[in-house]
Amino acid sequence: MDIFKIVGVGILGVITAGFIKSAKSEFSVFVVLATGLVILIMIAKGMSEVLLKFSEIVAKTGIPSALYGAILKIVGVGYLTEFSAGICEDYGAGSVGKKLQLSGKIAIFILAFPVIEAFINVVEKLAI
Structure with a gap:
């Protein structure tokens, strides 16, 4: 790039x-x-190069592929909604852009549940 x-x-x-x-x-x-x-x-x-390296790191650490997928989706949703909201704001539809940002934040929150759950499980195992 x-x-x-x-x-x-x-x-x-x-x-x-x-x-x-x-x-x-x-x-x-x-x-x-x-x-x-x-x-x-x-x-x-x-x-594509970054994603390949990231998947190699994930394979070495033993992180479940579902979490890897969730993290990539979270990043993708964040970038996509920011890009889309920027276009809306450029063309005078700032209110639509703000709603896109809100929907992106909600989607990220929903997609983050498996990651949060895995983090809590790791903390519970360390506490025992």
């Missing part, structure tokens, strides 16, 4: 959207969305 390429795509997308907005403002939304998707794809390519 090359941060300079990602920053370049972001700046180029914003400049392009600015030019298009002055001519046809309704099309600038699509330029910004496309720019965001390209950036996400670029980030996803770099994340």
